[in-house]
Amino acid sequence: MYRDAVANYHKAELGDPTRVLFLRPSQLPFCPVDFFIQNAMHGTVRTLDFGGCFYTRVGTVVHEVMQQALCLSGKFLANYECKECGTMHELSYKYECCGFPTVYHELSINYKGISGHIDAVYRGDDGKFYILDFKTTGIAAAPKKAKDPGIVYVEQIEAYAVLLELQYKIPIEGIMDAFILRDNPNKDPAVFVKKLTDENRTVIKKRLKGYLKMHAAALDASTLEEALELVEYPRCKNPYCPVCKLPEKTLRAEIKKAYRNGKAAGHVPIRGMAERAVAAKKKRRSK
Numbered sequence: 001m002y003r004d005a006v007a008n009y010h011k012a013e014l015g016d017p018t019r020v021l022f023l024r025p026s027q028l029p030f031c032p033v034d035f036f037i038q039n040a041m042h043g044t045v046r047t048l049d050f051g052g053c054f055y056t057r058v059g060t061v062v063h064e065v066m067q068q069a070l071c072l073s074g075k076f077l078a079n080y081e082c083k084e085c086g087t088m089h090e091l092s093y094k095y096e097c098c099g100f101p102t103v104y105h106e107l108s109i110n111y112k113g114i115s116g117h118i119d120a121v122y123r124g125d126d127g128k129f130y131i132l133d134f135k136t137t138g139i140a141a142a143p144k145k146a147k148d149p150g151i152v153y154v155e156q157i158e159a160y161a162v163l164l165e166l167q168y169k170i171p172i173e174g175i176m177d178a179f180i181l182r183d184n185p186n187k188d189p190a191v192f193v194k195k196l197t198d199e200n201r202t203v204i205k206k207r208l209k210g211y212l213k214m215h216a217a218a219l220d221a222s223t224l225e226e227a228l229e230l231v232e233y234p235r236c237k238n239p240y241c242p243v244c245k246l247p248e249k250t251l252r253a254e255i256k257k258a259y260r261n262g263k264a265a266g267h268v269p270i271r272g273m274a275e276r277a278v279a280a281k282k283k284r285r286s287k
């Protein structure tokens with residue numbers, strides 16, 4: 001029964017349509033082809049398999065526990081909400097108010113079409129700020145993760161660092177990925193640390209600009225020609241990308257299939273679909 005669940009279980013849910021309209025650091029390196037195919041085929045419906053459900057939930061729990069426990073150090077810059085007096089202590093270290101622990105709220109990024117949340121902004125003993133992402137890993141993989149967490153995690157946290165600087169005007173000294181050990185959280189996490197240099201900043205900003213352009217092209221592709229033009233962007237650097245390793249011919253065939261399906265289902269252009277879903281959601285709420 002268990003094996004059957006692992007092999008066959010799928011959970012479908014309606015994703016938040018506003019998320020489609022913004023570039024999100026968690027989806028970097030951005031792949032316009034994968035983005036187009038997924039949204040054209042499935043609209044705003046997201047499906048997770050057994051492992052996907054498991055790791056997503058584990059990740060949520062780890063974030064909650066880390067944020068609740070670590071913010072008591074007074075070194076985590078965030079928004080803290082007091083449930084007693086109702087005050088939102090914005091951009092503070094106020095982990096306690098009215099004699100009770102406050103609720104930790106991640107700083108949100110909303111900058112020129114890019115949207116997301118930052119796990120933690122840590123103020124080191126040197127008084128400088130570091131962006132921190134919480135990830136989980138097994139003990140066996142931990143040493144490797146600390147050395148090289150992979151392009152997906154690095155691009156994500158680099159984007160957060162630069163966007164935080166731009167939006168909040170807080171200078172960031174470095175980026176950190178803390179890999180909490182799933183199989184033994186009592187042991188120290190493996191930590192990847194990197195200093196943020198001006199050279200990095202220039203590269204990261206340029207990369208984000210490129211992704212924004214690709215994201216807009218994928219959102220607005222409304223003819224088959226426009227959809228096929230997405231292939232002309234360089235293949236994405238995500239080693240887990242389901243489409244970029246396909247031969248060009250197969251890739252084009254996949255786009256064609258997604259385009260036909262998306263047109264018939266009203267998912268293409270993707271921006272139109274997402275905007276209608278957002279409007280419908282608003283209408284449901286106001287009822």
Ligand SMILES: [Zn+2]
Nearest residue numbers: 082085097098
């Ligand atoms: Zn209070």
Ligand SMILES: [Zn+2]
Nearest residue numbers: 031236241244
């Ligand atoms: Zn790709």
